[in-house]
Amino acid sequence: MTTHEVFNQVPPLVGYDAADDPALLEGLDREGAGWAAAELHDLGRLGGGAEAIEHGRLANEYPPVLRTHDRYGHRVDEVEFHPSWHELMRTAVTHGLHGAPWADDRPGAHVARAAKFYTWRPDAGHGCPISMTYAAVPALRHAPELAARYEPLLTASAYDPGLRPPQGKRGLLAGMSMTEKQGGSDVRANTTTARPEPDGSYRLVGHKWFTSAPMCDLFLTLAQAPGGLTCFLVPRVLPDGTRNPMRLMRLKEKLGNRSNASSEIEYEHAVAWRVGDEGRGVRTIIDMVNMTRLDCLIGAAAGMRQGVITAVHHAAHRRAFGRYLVDQPLMRNVLADLAVESEAATVLMLRLAGATDRSARGDAGETAVKRLAVAVGKYWVCKRWPGHAAEALECLGGNGYVEESGMPRLFRESPLNSIWEGSGNVAALDVLRALTREPQVLAAFEAEVDAAAGADARLDAAVRRLRAELADPGEAELRARHVVERLALVLQGSLLVRHGHPTVADAFCASRLGGEHGYAYGTLPAGVDHAAIIDRATPKVGSPQA
Template identity: 65%
Template sequence: MTGSTHTVTNQATPLVGYDVFATDRALTEAVARHLPAELREEAAAELSGLGRSCGSAQVQEWAAQAEGEPPVLRSHDRYGHRVDQVDFHPAWHRLLGKGVAAGLTAAWSRPGGHVRRAAAFLLWTQVEAGTTCPLSMTHAAVPALRADPALAAEWEPRLTSTVYDREARPAHLKAGVLFGMGMTEKQGGSDVRANTTAARPLAEAGTYELTGHKWFCSAPMSDGFLVLAQAPGGLTCFLVPRVLADGGRNVFLIQRLKDKLGNRSNASAEVEFAGTWARRVGEEGRGVRTIIGMVAATRLDCVLGSAGLMRQAVAQAAHHTAYREAFGRKLIDQPLMRNVLADLAVESEAATTLGLRLAAAQDAAEAGDERERALLRLAVPAAKYWVTKRCAPLAVEAAECLGGNGYVEESGMPRLVRESPLNSIWEGAGNVQALDVLRALTREPAALDAYLTEVGGARGADRRLDAAIRDLLTDLADLSHAEARARRLAERLTLVLQGALLVRYAPPEVADAFCAGRLGGDGGAAFGTLPATLDLASVVERARPVA
């Protein structure tokens, strides 16, 4: 029964029962742009199917259940035996199974795989970001394992499988596996060369016994882990299976699960190794070089994950304001709210466009294109730095568009806000990325050449972009005191690249707003400060999640 004073009016309908892919014009256009003609129809149908699933009431309910019931560590069984098991809500397993079935770990095994998988990852992040961690780790393990062809031949078919098998069994008995990662230790953090975990060689060639700890271990319920440890020849990469070939549990002691900011559904753990069996991956002493392929892949996922969070925040804000009235008008039609929404939409589209361009570069690099590989070397850490930095303020501003409703957990906006800083910290925080950009600039001239070729394709199309390119070249000509300026360089490199891509591919009103607000000095620090003379209504309409 409803009280006489509780008639519900002037509220938005739930954003549910829609195709998250088909209603995202920036994403659909990017997928079509970067895939060969013969793959576009199949990919669009596949992604639209995933998009409808992402927008369904059932999957959104699973996401809320997984978030509302965090994982629990069960260190011992009822008899006192150590089991080190992490128990998840059934909804978590349903979501993870859908992510695996959607090909989120299968990019390496099909044509156009990275573009298709990037689009799917961006969609899936909008449902429940917690499951993206094991999906990302599993996807990214492939390039690291390729340092050892025998290991790659054994594990890659399982890693790229679309079968989710949650049971703790020997990997050779499973059709599909998941991987986690353990790099950082409490005394070193990003300085992995300070790691103290020791690896003692065993009698069987390539096998070792590990003793030590990991301060952060991603996805501790996984079937295998890539970890760094000090072998006699120096810091080395190792594969640690969760279950040994004979069915016995490897020594993998979960000390506790982290109580962290961000999603609540995923598990991150502190783990101890005490006589833990491991296989060496790559050569002794070359652990960083071996695992860097995994790091590069997960850094790109940070860009894509942030783009997904941005897109969902903008979709929710645009949907709410299209229904909500204040002072006699729909919020979306009011000039100041329209300015805010347009500014948010431009930021979101720039992130999506850049993320898919980098995924296309990964496909090309896999096919042997060295220029595209060089572009990734500079553009990935720059994009990881800037796009992930923009995610948090965008999510907060989008939540504000809902007013008090955006501060209520049921709206889903607080979940986006909590998750929004994660990708900036994961896989190397801002300073780590900015310094990596600097290393690429000073040590790998082919990377800068590839970048300048890319942005040069848009020269002459917008005076503000041309001016920004000239200013960037001036900055790059003098790298004195470069370390102190590394963040500024990473920011400008990304903004110029985003501007070049939007000028070439986005509708004129989107490119115009980006160049005005990000390159031309006509925007402010806060969202919603674009020049009123721009076609902001068209920008907002493009961003609305409607069929």
């Protein structure tokens, strides 16, 4: 007997071009990387395809496993991954997400890479070693001899997994190992020691509580040398083929990001080479941290985009109370509000990718913009993502709470980017430090925001309020989060007014700057053109582009 008929179900969101994102493509041209559009669409079609989406699911369904010893009892310290992980990594590396801009002289190379990193998101976890490899290069350049030896392999477009001597591989990946149990973000409290050797190397002894991507070939780490806290390069395998005694103690059980191995390790007189001067470890490693902070922002923006297109796709195909959800006024308000937040994040991340690109080419003004705005954007966009992910999940109702929808994985991922590379307070205090110690960065930031002066009265009023707040030195640390929030909102508003879709810019200024907004998503004011905003967030499934 047939007990029920299956109907009113939403087709899978598959077979679309993940790069078919108006805010992304507009920004790609604006920031000087329009030349990368064809390759970006190729990657977008892969990312929206069934095979990549299934690889993302499998990589999380079957997380990595630590093998500390082989069958005979020899210490091996290897991490075993599902084949889908390797396929995701291979695509990312062959498309240059890990390091291509450092070997590409074309203007816009870092923007192109940022757009690809944003687009290729069937799984967020594998983005961790990709991001750290990208970020390792500028830090490694503090040791020119090491950079000359390893940078060509860190930027090579060959994915070559497995523990072998670095110089014998076709391509390398880099990780990071800084955090210790007693210090967390306070890396100056690290207790790992570094003893200099006659041959110029060092021997490291200590315990690292959180080492990202332990299957990588090289690691940047911090340890206490005779001259103070210093940055070091640690290979997993030494040039003679022996395993460097960097012991993997356990893999972390994490809320999300489960496809990626994060580990606790011990250095047992591990061989390392100094990167930068003794005692300058933080100043050296900060070049890596600033790049990974940008990637945290890009990843959060990408997560918002995935959330909103999933919600819009569901609402366009699901009927309730006699109408499609997308045709119901209150749902339209929610979807449009989520789309506004997503576009504001995307426009900001592309502007900062452009600043990174021009800074790498010696533009001092763009370096000043990047110094402040990356920390501001990392704080704000990453803070906004968890609430955005929760609201997007709720658009699917009970379906969104079920693993098969993919939304629980997105939701579990959403708090991560705010924690990594300096949690909210660390980022806010970094902004405060820059404002008080580097006056040129505030001047550059204000010039950027003022480029939209006179275009929107609500933005102008918000800028005036911000300037009054910045002029008040009282209890600056206590107010740091509020100040950073204001900085982020006026920057996003300025960028949208100048470069965004007029309807999106109007909705942003009315709600985020003009006070016509509640505490939850779905509280945009009357008069907003919801249809125009939602249309920009509607994935074209099965279209010729996909």
